[in-house]
Amino acid sequence: MIDFSDKNFENLLKTMLGNVPGDVDKREESLINTALGPAGYALEDAYINLEQMQAGAHVQTAVGSDLDACAADMGISRKSATAAVRLGVFNVSVPLGARFSTNEASAVSLVVTAVSPEYQLACEMPGSVGNNYTGDLAAITYVDGLTVAQVTDILIPGENEESDDSLRSRCIDHLNSNPFGGNIASYRESVGAIDGVGGVQIYPTWDGGGTVKLSIVGSDGMPASGELIDTVQTAVDPTQNSGQGYGLAPIGAQVTVTAPTVISINVLATVTVANGYTLEQLTEPIQTAISLYIKTVRDSWAVPITAGATDYASVIYRARVMTAILSVTGVVNVTGLLLNNLDADLQLTETGAEQQLPVLGTVMLN
Structure with missing residues (x-):
């Protein structure tokens, strides 16, 4: 991309004055300096417009309607706001x-x-x-x-109009993943574009050749409702497991749409609090901090370990839970941390047979 950062009034005026013969008075308020001033401002404005046009022509830098136009070139449109x-x-x-x-x-x-x-x-x-x-x-x-x-x-779930960052990410994924004819990238892109879908895990041949399982969460990051599952099933393979290709799935594909199972993460810990604080005061902020960490795990639930692949992992790390607790003002130390009564990280199941999604359960603090 062309760098227009030096095309400001001062530099443009200096360049123009440099082309004026040396025996002409170029000082401020001189005739030639005054005459070239308006041209300098006009050129600066033109370069600003050029910079904006250049930014609007590329997915990485375009915003608003310019980004919509870039996306349209790829056959992608911004998701409109939808009603809950x-x-x-x-x-x-x-x-x-x-x-x-x-x-x-x-x-x-x-x-x-x-x-x-x-x-x-x-x-x-x-x-x-x-x-x-x-x-x-x-x-x-x-x-x-x-x-x-x-x-x-x-x-x-109702969704707000898609943000520039989300649309830009989908466009870049489209360019990098080459979705085509029912490959993994095609399922991820087409299912992800359905209103209400917040993420999808894809499991090819999960029950034999030609079978595909799609496990979906809503735009709120929680397991899809029966209504949303039916909507996606109808869009992808309306005559389920027929392989007739009446939906988004290609001919021969037998698609099953489902949702992950919620797994409660129960936390037990001994907390040392600073002077001036009580455990009762800190319990709610600690619960919030742990819940926010678990939400980050849910947010990455549909992201494969290897880009473009179908291997997924959801892990609740003890160290990250401890860090969340220690981030609360008034907490000095944390010991004896157990997750679901285990002194270990929790590895959730993410397979074609079963998919799990973590939520915060009980938090017991001593």
Whole structure:
């Protein structure tokens, strides 16, 4: 890329004045200096525009609409914001299209989009805002006999519009991995682009030739709901295990979509606290610190050990848990740390037969 960093007004004016004969007065406020000034500013502005155009022409440096244009050249588009789909609980039958509102200051409205086998409520405002509230609902649509209206589980997480960093990463992965015709990169790219999917582990020939298992998590990093699994199954292989190639999967592929099993990580430790602190004060911050570390493990759950391969590893390291505890202000030392009653790192199972996803369980501190 061309470096335009030295194309500023001062340097441009100096260059122009250097081309003026030496016997002409070039001092500030001289006639030639004053005459060349506007040209210097105009050239500086032109070089700024050139620098922006150059940055916008490359995936690594483009932002906003320029990045969208670069992605479009690869057949990739930015993921739009999507609405959360939540589970509703009511004491009477509620019709399709009935609307409800959350009981909070920044209330959002939800509409009933399915009534069987369970009530599904779609947030009318796209984005992650639809994932936040759980509890009682206020009825916007009158429903006779309604006394209980609640929103509970997240069926399909709502997602905000894809960020520049995420889109840029997908474009670079597309260039480096060469997705084609049902190879590993093709599954990773096409399944990852489905609304609500936050990550996918891919296991080829997990149950014999032609079989493929896709284990997915939602955009919230937690195991995919049954509804999201059905959505992905329909998109990839709607006539499951037929090998007819009606979905994204190529002819001959028998695809099974599933979700990982949640494994609780229980922590037991003896903590020395600094003067002026109590264990009760530090318990919640310690739990938060450990939970944030475990979240980093979940965030990398779908990332293969070897780039482009299908080997995965999820490990909860004792040292990292200890570091998380020690990062809390007021903690002096940690001893006797056990994870699920073991004095060892926890290696989770990530195979075609079983996939595990860690979450924080109980934290017992002495």
